[in-house]
Amino acid sequence: MFRETELRIFIDGALRVFETLTNQAATVGSPYLVTDGKPGTYDFAGVIDITGIRKGLVYFTAPRGMLTVLLMRMQETDTSEENMRDLVGEVANTISGNARRDLGKGFVISVPNVLANASEGVGLPHARCFVIPINWRTHAAKLVVCLQ
Amino acid sequence: MKSPVEQDAVARSRVRVDILLIAAACVAFVGAVFIPGLRLAKTLSNDAAALKFVSEQRRYSLAIQSAVAAVQDRLDSGGYVQTPIDQLRRDAQALTEATNRMGAAQAIGWFDAPTETTALADADVKASVTALAAEWSAYRRRLQPLFEFQGIPYFDSESAGTHLNPAGRRLAEATTSALRAAREAIPKIDADFNGIGDALQKSSAAAASTLSLVMLLGLLLAATMVALGIMLQLGRQRQEEAVLEAKRQADSIFRTMKEGLFLLDRDLVIGAAHSAAMRDLFKRDDVAGLTFEDLLKDIVPAKTLATAMKFVRVLWTERTNENLVKSINPLGEVEVHFPGESGSAAPQYLEFDFHRVRSGTDISHILVSVSDASARVALGHELKAAQDQSQSQIDTLLGLLRVDPKQLASFLGDSDVALQMVNSILREPAREESAFRKKVDSIFRQVHAVKGEAAAIGLTTIEDRAHRFEEDLRALREKGDLSGNDFLPLIVKLDDLFTHLQSIRDLVAKLSRLQQAAAPAAERGAPASAAAPTDVDSMLKQLAEKVGHENGKAARVESAGLEALPNAYRRLVKDIAVQAVRNAVMHGIETPQARRAAGKDPCGLIRIEVEPQGADGFRLSIEDDGQGLSTQKIVATAMQRGLVSADEAPTLGPKQALRLLFRAGFSTYDKSTKDAGRGVGMNLIANLVQEAGGRIGVSTAPGKFTRFTVNLPVLQSAGKNHEAA
Numbered sequence: 001m002f003r004e005t006e007l008r009i010f011i012d013g014a015l016r017v018f019e020t021l022t023n024q025a026a027t028v029g030s031p032y033l034v035t036d037g038k039p040g041t042y043d044f045a046g047v048i049d050i051t052g053i054r055k056g057l058v059y060f061t062a063p064r065g066m067l068t069v070l071l072m073r074m075q076e077t078d079t080s081e082e083n084m085r086d087l088v089g090e091v092a093n094t095i096s097g098n099a100r101r102d103l104g105k106g107f108v109i110s111v112p113n114v115l116a117n118a119s120e121g122v123g124l125p126h127a128r129c130f131v132i133p134i135n136w137r138t139h140a141a142k143l144v145v146c147l148q
Numbered sequence: 149m150k151s152p153v154e155q156d157a158v159a160r161s162r163v164r165v166d167i168l169l170i171a172a173a174c175v176a177f178v179g180a181v182f183i184p185g186l187r188l189a190k191t192l193s194n195d196a197a198a199l200k201f202v203s204e205q206r207r208y209s210l211a212i213q214s215a216v217a218a219v220q221d222r223l224d225s226g227g228y229v230q231t232p233i234d235q236l237r238r239d240a241q242a243l244t245e246a247t248n249r250m251g252a253a254q255a256i257g258w259f260d261a262p263t264e265t266t267a268l269a270d271a272d273v274k275a276s277v278t279a280l281a282a283e284w285s286a287y288r289r290r291l292q293p294l295f296e297f298q299g300i301p302y303f304d305s306e307s308a309g310t311h312l313n314p315a316g317r318r319l320a321e322a323t324t325s326a327l328r329a330a331r332e333a334i335p336k337i338d339a340d341f342n343g344i345g346d347a348l349q350k351s352s353a354a355a356a357s358t359l360s361l362v363m364l365l366g367l368l369l370a371a372t373m374v375a376l377g378i379m380l381q382l383g384r385q386r387q388e389e390a391v392l393e394a395k396r397q398a399d400s401i402f403r404t405m406k407e408g409l410f411l412l413d414r415d416l417v418i419g420a421a422h423s424a425a426m427r428d429l430f431k432r433d434d435v436a437g438l439t440f441e442d443l444l445k446d447i448v449p450a451k452t453l454a455t456a457m458k459f460v461r462v463l464w465t466e467r468t469n470e471n472l473v474k475s476i477n478p479l480g481e482v483e484v485h486f487p488g489e490s491g492s493a494a495p496q497y498l499e500f501d502f503h504r505v506r507s508g509t510d511i512s513h514i515l516v517s518v519s520d521a522s523a524r525v526a527l528g529h530e531l532k533a534a535q536d537q538s539q540s541q542i543d544t545l546l547g548l549l550r551v552d553p554k555q556l557a558s559f560l561g562d563s564d565v566a567l568q569m570v571n572s573i574l575r576e577p578a579r580e581e582s583a584f585r586k587k588v589d590s591i592f593r594q595v596h597a598v599k600g601e602a603a604a605i606g607l608t609t610i611e612d613r614a615h616r617f618e619e620d621l622r623a624l625r626e627k628g629d630l631s632g633n634d635f636l637p638l639i640v641k642l643d644d645l646f647t648h649l650q651s652i653r654d655l656v657a658k659l660s661r662l663q664q665a666a667a668p669a670a671e672r673g674a675p676a677s678a679a680a681p682t683d684v685d686s687m688l689k690q691l692a693e694k695v696g697h698e699n700g701k702a703a704r705v706e707s708a709g710l711e712a713l714p715n716a717y718r719r720l721v722k723d724i725a726v727q728a729v730r731n732a733v734m735h736g737i738e739t740p741q742a743r744r745a746a747g748k749d750p751c752g753l754i755r756i757e758v759e760p761q762g763a764d765g766f767r768l769s770i771e772d773d774g775q776g777l778s779t780q781k782i783v784a785t786a787m788q789r790g791l792v793s794a795d796e797a798p799t800l801g802p803k804q805a806l807r808l809l810f811r812a813g814f815s816t817y818d819k820s821t822k823d824a825g826r827g828v829g830m831n832l833i834a835n836l837v838q839e840a841g842g843r844i845g846v847s848t849a850p851g852k853f854t855r856f857t858v859n860l861p862v863l864q865s866a867g868k869n870h871e872a873a
Contacts, residue, residue: 007636027631028632029579029632032571032575033643
């Protein structure tokens with residue numbers, strides 16, 4: 001099924017970053033739908049625009065606490081906002097690269113755009129989206145897939 | 149514009165003409181210049197040698213005349229005569245030999261060595277030579293007495309002194325005669341020598357003149373050959389430029405075209421020339437020299453590869469019709485998967501086309517063109533999906549037209565609540581496996597209820613979707629080590645169900661508007677279902693009829709008291725009744741034949757009654773007049789399902805055995821279908837009742853009836869969970 005495969009490609013991209021950067025695997029939480037167009041965001045979000053066969057966006061969002069621990073786990077002592085942005089960008093970039101490789105030419109995938117203080121939310125193309133919680137240690141981030 | 153092949157043919161033809169012209173010029177040069185030149189040079193050389201010879205010989209005539217005169221002088225002076233006579237003999241001998249050689253001169257062949265007299269064989273010279281020989285021969289006879297003289301011509305005495313003796317007198321006379329003859333003969337001999345010299349000079353002059361012409365002709369021929377050479381060179385240059393241009397054009401085509409293009413030889417090896425698109429299409433650079441099998445083996449299934457190889461070999465067989473063979477091309481549209489690319493969401497399709505390439509009448513190669521058909525196939529899928537969706541909408545629409553509006557409205561509302569409930573369950577955070585497993589069970593109840601109600605009112609598109617959802621849930625139940633990853637198919641199907649429900653709502657809205665527009669004004673606003681039975685009652689009747697029809701049975705529902713149910717219990721009772729009616733038809737009611745044989749009405753009866761129990765709430769009873777329950781069969785099934793052990797089974801009494809029906813995972817139906825076999829039906833009822841704070845019981849008489857009795861508490865103590873959903 002195309003849609004499930006698409007989801008897995010995005011999820012694999014996100015999980016790979018955790019595995020690579022921290023040598024500690026993240027797990028997928030219970031996925032769900034949002035039907036009100038408000039999947040919610042944490043402090044930072046890396047947004048990828050998608051056009052072509054499907055249109056919409058995918059974003060990875062994580063709270064400051066998780067990013068701090070991630071940076072520390074990566075032996076990075078500088079836990080500035082700049083570094084957190086870079087880290088979220090790195091995750092989004094890997095998701096984007098994974099998608100570019102596996103989804104084929106029909107998908108046009110943008111360079112990620114990182115939003116700090118993303119709590120006001122990301123503009124979504126339609127109300128119903130897939131939300132996939134990403135659990136790493138005691139922290140939770142999420143991947144939001146909103147494609148037509 | 150001519151094709152490169154045509155250009156090449158024209159150029160080759162031109163070169164052939166040029167080569168022929170050069171060969172003709174060479175032959176002409178040899179025939180008209182070289183051979184005559186050699187002959188003339190030889191003539192000149194022979195003439196010069198002959199002239200030299202002749203000029204050397206002509207001195208002998210004067211020498212002979214001088215010798216004769218010297219003999220006379222000596223005779224007159226009484227001198228010694230033998231010396232001039234000897235000289236005369238030598239000179240005469242030399243002239244005789246010379247005239248003999250000159251007379252014997254003969255023409256020679258190309259390869260014979262010339263002599264100094266060869267030129268004298270010429271007819272013009274020959275006459276003078278013959279005349280010379282005759283003159284000399286005549287004069288020589290006059291000299292004969294002088295040649296023959298031997299001794300002393302004098303008589304010497306002291307008294308008379310020295311005077312000629314008789315021999316001397318004869319010598320003197322001969323000498324005088326010879327001198328007289330010489331005055332006539334010598335000029336003739338000289339004239340003959342002159343004639344020979346003139347003829348030779350004339351021959352030389354003619355040869356020299358001809359040689360000049362021949363040289364001029366040679367020059368012209370050489371110039372022609374040089375011109376032809378230049379033309380040939382220019383032709384070659386043009387040909388090379390044309391070939392280069394053709395190659396540049398072919399390279400441009402190969403570089404630019406989006407299709408893969410290559411040739412296969414008889415061993416099915418790919419040729420060195422191929423289009424650049426091959427690299428992108430096959431994601432490799434080493435296509436040239438690769439076998440067709442190696443090109444495909446990692447990207448298509450083994451079966452497809454085997455068929456494709458057979459197909460390409462058949463193309464090489466002359467007796468098979470190319471168009472006929474191409475019609476069975478197994479690579480006409482083939483899905484390919486490249487190693488290292490995990491589960492692409494957009495599968496790639498390649499389209500291969502094959503053409504025989506002939507050299508003369510024989511097949512020399514197979515031309516293969518490959519194009520990326522992914523976009524076209526994707527478009528085709530989208531089109532088909534759109535068509536399916538349109539068809540699905542039409543089916544849904546037709547289905548909706550058969551559904552009672554009240555039932556439909558009730559179903560849509562309940563289903564939406566159920567699906568929202570499913571999503572709420574999913575949304576609950578979970579990390580541990582137990583949490584995920586609990587979700588599976590909770591979601592199952594909701595989806596099962598949606599499926600049951602959809603089946604009851606005949607909404608097969610929803611029923612099918614819910615059934616597939618159930619199948620996923622069942623797989624998850626049997627899977628160990630659950631995680632969020634396993635739930636991805638569920639949210640995709642949930643999304644699909646939401647979408648489908650919404651499309652039904654949209655259709656209903658449109659239908660409603662149409663109905664309002666079409667209905668007479670007087671009828672507008674009148675409640676459509678005012679005279680209709682309760683939605684639950686009619687739905688259950690439809691369900692019994694439908695499930696019976698699908699299973700070769702006949703069943704009808706009679707209900708009583710449903711209208712007395714408070715709204716808060718409406719959905720709960722509906723869910724219980726749907727499951728119970730389905731179970732009754734599937735497991736309780738016999739086939740019409742069996743019922744007739746048992747003396748029963750062929751159409752089974754299911755009675756549903758709701759009785760208010762005052763302070764005790766409500767009692768719902770669902771009874772069928774089927775074959776009843778076999779406790780032995782129930783226990784045997786429970787053992788098979790692992791619900792009871794072999795030791796425990798014999799100890800179970802009838803009531804305990806019947807209670808097994810309500811255990812999770814129990815189903816007496818062998819085959820899993822949409823209507824039965826999930827082993828969840830009774831368990832679901834039991835759970836619903838339990839959640840509502842009620843009790844459920846079952847009683848049965850083999851061959852007569854099965855009755856489920858549900859006691860529900862008064863609403864104040866009823867569980868809120870179900871209604872909240």
